[in-house]
Amino acid sequence: MVHKAVASQVDWSVLREDFPILRQQVRGHELIYFDNAATSQKPRAVIEVLRNFYEHDNANVHRGLHTLSGRATEAYEQARQRVAEYIGAASPDEVIFTRGTTESINLVAQAWGEKFVREGDVILLTVMEHHSNLVPWQLLAERKGARVRFLPVCDDGTLDLDQLSSLLTPEVKLFAFTHISNSLGTINPVAELCAKARAVGALTLVDAAQSVGHMPFDVHELGCDFLAFSGHKMCAPTGIGGLYGRTELLDSMPPWQGGGEMIVSVTLEKSTFKKPPHRFEAGTPNIAGAIGLAAAIDYIESIGRPAIFEHDSQLALYAADRLSELPGTRLLGPKEERGALVGFVMDAAHPHDLTTFADQYGLALRGGHHCNQPLMRRFGVSGTTRASFYFYNTMEEIDRMMEILHAAVRFFS
Amino acid sequence: MSPEIEELYQEVILDHSRRPRNFGEMADAAVLVHGDNPACGDEIHLAVRFDANGGLEDIKFSGRGCAISQASASLMTMKLKGKSRAEVMEMVRAFHDLVTVDTSEAPKTLGDLRVMQGVRKFPQRVKCAMLAWRAVQQAFEQGSGEATISTEPA
Secondary structure, eight states: OOOOSSGGGSOHHHHHTTOGGGSOEETTEEOEEOBTTTOOOOOHHHHHHHHHIIIIIOOOSSSOOSHHHHHHHHHHHHHHHHHHHHHTOSOGGGEEEESSHHHHHHHIIIIIHHHHOOTTOEEEEETTOOGGGTHHHHHHHHHHTOEEEEEOBOTTSSBOGGGHHHHOOTTEEEEEEESBOTTTOOBOOHHHHHHHHHHTTOEEEEEOTTTTTTSOOOHHHHTOSEEEEESGGGTSOTTOEEEEEOHHHHHHOOOSSOSTTSEEEEOSSOEEEOOTTGGGOOSSOOHHHHHHHHHHHHHHHHHOHHHHHHHHHHHHHHHHHHHTTSTTEEEESOSSSOOSEEEEEESSSOHHHHHHHHHTTTEEOEEEOTTOHHHHHHTTOSOEEEEEOOTTOOHHHHHHHHHHHHHHHHHHO | OOHHHHHHTOHHHHHHHHSOTTBSOOTTOSEEEEEEETTTTEEEEEEEEEOTTSOEEEEEEEEEOOHHHHHHHHHHHHHHTTOOHHHHHHHHHHHHHHHHOSSOOOOGGGGGGGGGGGGGGOGGGHHHHHHHHHHHHHHHHHOSEEEEEESSOO
């Protein structure tokens, strides 16, 4: 199977065959899985790698001197190398394995925040942040007497960049923001935001949960200091993700969790700690998960991120266009360029009623606030209905979704 | 249309969700209960006034939410107005059974509320159906003043 980096040259229907879960009926209808922003499905290649690991190589890492431990350690560290290449990190030592985006952000808020944030300092966020890139900073600010500030969102779902310079003051120690909004689909100008933050001496953290499996990027081109992501939204298992941090930053940070794996020596009085990344990986890590993540990267790279991005964008723009034909329906987020999702509200039906209705036809949508309560408030809604896509989705599935949504309008009106 | 959907969203439910009864504010409420369903951002504001014997003299609600929560609240207010405390508590229990227990024959005393029986096939929607009922239960427990309840215990 050879895939080229242009959407029109990829046989997407063949790729679909790689996902066993998609071949099923739900409530008597072909499953249409449009909840990829919550979690993606897993290709057979990843499932097989997990199975192979547990059937042949499973052992703990970094401590056993036996053969299996050697194999597990090598595969685990190779996975780190693979992640580093995938995101463009200079070295695998800049990649810490975590449970996912949420844990990665909490790691920074605790290890870096505890040492470097002082009373009166400011953490700058945006109104479109997922709760995972909001609550850890509120907790930090409370502990330290620091303040959290927010860059507003415009009516079209883009960040209000005109207000950035007045918010990016010297008290800002960190600017943390999402790459792609999980509710609006907005793709933020990360490189520009990082450059502006750097100009006032603020560090940057990018929440790449919605972009990491969908579009090509390189942490050096983005110019960020930290980048957090999850594996499970990019074909990897749940419970594995990563944090990228520039070497000198990670070196300067104290541990955040103590335990095995992260120490050099321990006496009853005192311990000394390993260098990053192992300093930040206390306890037995998610070994199989990391190996599964590397397999997911191999799979995605075999298709090519530029092709995936093109394909997913086409799906999202097509869905956005088709939604405009639905009476009493408002699409949130930018009209032109958007990530692989559409979020909308319908006069006739509440998101939960719509989601329940759609599920009766095998269509998996997401209804609710999407861990974006402040953003929902900003747009004056209690929640939205979201359809989010991945490369195995098709235009025909969107057509089918539209039939179901039209039926819902008729039913609830 | 699937039979489950037809059963969940019966015409009575759709009607009450579009035109909720006893919807609005109450100037002289004895208790005001704010109910939240953080999972979906839905909210209900329930106002009650008691009669001399502690029964439910008047009840009104406002807020916003899905068809299930709105219809449940609307039907509930119609059913409970004028009932004694004991009758209300018994009704809360019976309604909870109606939307959660798969085997029970719906008691005749529930009357129109029996249209909500379809909820039991949708466990994720039980909280929507119960929100107003939790609020009225709180109102009786409280007796006076204001309270906030949530479908997610804090």
